[in-house]
Amino acid sequence: MTTLVGRPGPDERPPGTAGMQPPSSTSGLLEVFRRRYLLRLLVKRELSARYQGSFLGMVWSYIQPLVRFLLYYFVIGQIIGMGDVVENFAVHVFTAMVFVNYFTESFTAGTRSIVRNSSIIKKMAVPREMFPTASMIVSAYHTVPGMVILLGACLFVGWSPDPVGFAAGLLGFLIFTVLGTALALLFSAANVFARDFSNVVQTLNQFVQFSVPMIYPYSLVQDKFAEFAPYYLLNPLASAVLLMQRCFWLPTTDDPAASAITEMPDHLFTIGFAHLGGALVVLVIAQLVFIRLEKKFPERL
Amino acid sequence: MTKSIVVDHVSKRFTMRYHRTIKQMSIAKIRGQDLTDTFLALDDVSFEVEQGESIGLMGLNGSGKSTLLKLINGVMRPDSGQVLTRGRIAGLIATGTGFHPQLTGRENIVLNAAILGMTDKETKARFDEIIDFADIGKFIDTPVGHYSSGMSSRLGFAVAVNTNSDIFLVDEVLAVGDKPFKKKCMAKMQEIRASGRTLFYVSHAAGSVRKMCDRVIVLEKGRKVFDGETDAGIKFLHYEDTEDDVNSEQEEDEELGSDV
Numbered sequence: 386m387t388t389l390v391g392r393p394g395p396d397e398r399p400p401g402t403a404g405m406q407p408p409s410s411t412s413g414l415l416e417v418f419r420r421r422y423l424l425r426l427l428v429k430r431e432l433s434a435r436y437q438g439s440f441l442g443m444v445w446s447y448i449q450p451l452v453r454f455l456l457y458y459f460v461i462g463q464i465i466g467m468g469d470v471v472e473n474f475a476v477h478v479f480t481a482m483v484f485v486n487y488f489t490e491s492f493t494a495g496t497r498s499i500v501r502n503s504s505i506i507k508k509m510a511v512p513r514e515m516f517p518t519a520s521m522i523v524s525a526y527h528t529v530p531g532m533v534i535l536l537g538a539c540l541f542v543g544w545s546p547d548p549v550g551f552a553a554g555l556l557g558f559l560i561f562t563v564l565g566t567a568l569a570l571l572f573s574a575a576n577v578f579a580r581d582f583s584n585v586v587q588t589l590n591q592f593v594q595f596s597v598p599m600i601y602p603y604s605l606v607q608d609k610f611a612e613f614a615p616y617y618l619l620n621p622l623a624s625a626v627l628l629m630q631r632c633f634w635l636p637t638t639d640d641p642a643a644s645a646i647t648e649m650p651d652h653l654f655t656i657g658f659a660h661l662g663g664a665l666v667v668l669v670i671a672q673l674v675f676i677r678l679e680k681k682f683p684e685r686l
Numbered sequence: 687m688t689k690s691i692v693v694d695h696v697s698k699r700f701t702m703r704y705h706r707t708i709k710q711m712s713i714a715k716i717r718g719q720d721l722t723d724t725f726l727a728l729d730d731v732s733f734e735v736e737q738g739e740s741i742g743l744m745g746l747n748g749s750g751k752s753t754l755l756k757l758i759n760g761v762m763r764p765d766s767g768q769v770l771t772r773g774r775i776a777g778l779i780a781t782g783t784g785f786h787p788q789l790t791g792r793e794n795i796v797l798n799a800a801i802l803g804m805t806d807k808e809t810k811a812r813f814d815e816i817i818d819f820a821d822i823g824k825f826i827d828t829p830v831g832h833y834s835s836g837m838s839s840r841l842g843f844a845v846a847v848n849t850n851s852d853i854f855l856v857d858e859v860l861a862v863g864d865k866p867f868k869k870k871c872m873a874k875m876q877e878i879r880a881s882g883r884t885l886f887y888v889s890h891a892a893g894s895v896r897k898m899c900d901r902v903i904v905l906e907k908g909r910k911v912f913d914g915e916t917d918a919g920i921k922f923l924h925y926e927d928t929e930d931d932v933n934s935e936q937e938e939d940e941e942l943g944s945d946v
Contacts, residue, residue: 405692405770408760423800430797434788508784510760510775511801683762684700 408510413672414570416512423511427519431494432526446527450486454479461600471602472638473542476535480633481599481626483531488561488622489590491524495569496576496586503686513679514672517569521562535633545636554632556657560625560664567668574678577685597626604648618650621660628657688772690853690884691735691758695767698728698753727753729908730767737772737852740885742899742916744923749905751888755779755855758886773852776802777886778842787831791822791841794830798845812848819870820844835862847874854878857888872897892920 417424436442457478462468471477498516499506506513536544576582597620598606607614618624631649638644650656702723704714714721728750735741743751756762756779757769784801785794795816799809817826820841822833830838839862846854856875863871875898879885889895895902895916902919904912912922 405689405772407763407769408758408771408775409763409769420800422806426797426800430786430789430793434786437788502786504786505784505797505801506761508761508779509798509801680763681701683756 411512411514413512413676414514414518414668417514417518420512420515424515424519424522427515428522428526431519431523443527446490447530450482450531454482457482457600467601470605472644473634476538476542476637477602477630477634478599479535479538480629481597483528483535484557484561484626484629485593485597485599485622486531487524487528488565488625489593490527491521491562491565492568492572493583493586493590494520494524495565496572496583498569499573499577499682500580500583500686507683507686513682514570514675517573518566521566521569524565525562539633539637542637544633545641546632547636547641550632550636553628553653553657556654556661557625557628557632560621560628560657560661563661563664563668564621564625567664567671570668570675571671574675574682577678577682593622596620597623598630599626602648603627603630603650607650614650618656621664624653624656624660627653688737689734689770690737690739690772691886692770693731693733693754693758693767694769696728696731696754696757696764696769697726697766698750698757698762699765700725700727726908728757728764728905731905731908731910732767733903733910733913735884735886737884738882739901740879740887740899742895742902742919743886743888743905744890744895744902744919745905750908751905752779752857753908754905755857755886755888758853759855771853774803774850775853775855776846776849776851777853777855777857778839778846779855779857785830785838785842788829790829791820791826791833792817794841795845798842799849802845802849802851804849808850812850816844816848819848819874821867836864836867839863840867843871847871847878851883853884853886855886855888858890892923896920 412419432443436445439445441448458468458475462474462478468474495517498520499513502516505511506516572582572586606617610617618627627649631645631653635641635644635648638648702725704719704721704723711721731750731754743754745751753762755777757764758771759775759777759779760771761779784798786797789797795813796809799812804812820826820837820843822837822840825833825837826841830841833841843856843863846856854875872894875885875887879898885898887895887898899916901914902912902916902922903910904919904922912919
């Protein structure tokens with residue numbers, strides 16, 4: 386059976402080339418990237434709709450992280466004194482925060498995306514994976530200003546970037562993206578059946594903040610847990626954040642080579658690739674579950 | 687002749703849930719009430735439509751017409767059997783359209799056209815036509831959520847009718863329009879029919895079905911009970927009693943307005 390790209394109309398295809406096919410046939414996420422024009426429109430729409438009716442608009446997606454950053458910096462860094470333990474504590478916190486925020490935002494917004502677009506989903510045949518994917522891309526957009534600020538901060542305190550660091554950053558970003566998309570897909574479908582799931586996601590996100598080396602360094606985990614430290618690294622988000630720290634924070638320390646030994650776990654890349662592989666498996670599972678649940682969307686929305 | 691729509695032994699069952707929270711569910715369980723019930727909306731329906739045919743789908747409320755339309759347009763998938771279609775499908779399912787309430791009419795046109803599979807170029811080429819047809823003036827730049835039901839179905843019809851499609855589905859949308867708009871829609875649908883697109887028209891209005899369709903399918907409680915000649919189909923439903931003079935424009939209009 387031939388797969389048509391978003392079903393070309395009678396004028397755009399050679400005569401007699403349209404085959405018979407089920408009107409609802411889609412190839413899941415692959416279809417989403419085949420219909421880039423529609424995806425672009427949805428992303429634009431979501432960018433304008435997310436903060437519609439608020440005066441500050443997009444600014445809100447910076448105010449919240451900024452407030453949280455200042456809180457952590459003063460309470461954890463200054464009052465509890467973590468700032469004396471961790472070199473460039475502000476950069477350490479901010480690096481983790483930018484990317485954790487990317488993950489939690491695509492997870493939360495993605496989870497709500499199907500229910501929020503129910504008016505379209507109930508009436509029109511459209512690959513439903515579009516909506517969580519669009520949410521993820523919107524969150525990626527929102528990460529850009531944070532990254533610009535982060536780069537500025539790194540350069541300010543003295544950054545000596547290295548190719549290995551960039552590779553680590555890329556790997557970490559991929560883990561966040563793949564895992565965020567997979568979980569958004571899974572939970573957006575579940576949320577149709579019970580709106581409890583968007584609350585579950587918020588609860589999970591609370592946990593994320595503290596389960597990664599953000600307000601404390603990885604070396605502290607190693608000190609306290611000793612031989613149990615590797616279990617901490619079973620969390621893909623923890624290793625993804627570590628990869629990000631390897632990219633941005635580590636090269637700002639006085640002696641990156643020495644810090645790499647004390648602050649980073651052994652085999653960081655092996656762990657990272659294993660998590661990326663795991664995230665891809667979760668993505669495939671999420672897609673399969675989504676296809677199963679999707680059939681009931683129109684009647685349950 | 688090439689086939690345009692094939693509906694092959696299609697069934698669709700809906701699950702109705704009476705209780706939503708755990709508290710309600712446990713109370714119902716204690717009282718021995720049913721937690722869910724199923725309902726067969728379509729029961730082993732089969733038919734084929736040739737390219738260029740125009741079909742009138744009739745039946746009482748709740749007979750499964752809209753469900754069948756949703757299966758053909760691809761919003762729903764059958765539980766058993768299969769639906770096959772050829773080419774692009776445009777149209778309207780029930781009076782609510784696939785519009786996003788927060789977006790303006792203009793933005794919705796672009797989004798709706800993209801969902802139907804139109805490219806940027808195609809949409810631009812047809813944009814003015816769509817706006818002219820909808821004729822809702824300055825409301826085109828306000829969010830669709832603020833539209834009256836008439837306005838949003840005007841816009842929906844305008845998009846659907848101006849989409850380059852092979853199959854065109856219409857579901858009772860004319861019922862909310864005013865008289866001049868209904869006339870305009872009927873004329874446009876005749877045009878579509880003449881252009882060789884497959885037309886699938888759901889209506890209770892015997893007069894307009896008679897004018898528009900060469901074949902009638904009647905559903906009753908999810909089963910296909912009639913498939914054949916338009917006049918015989920209307921007779922089958924006993925809808926002809928209400929209509930003495932088919933050519934009376936006046937009567938047809940009244941009838942169109944009375945079926946919601």
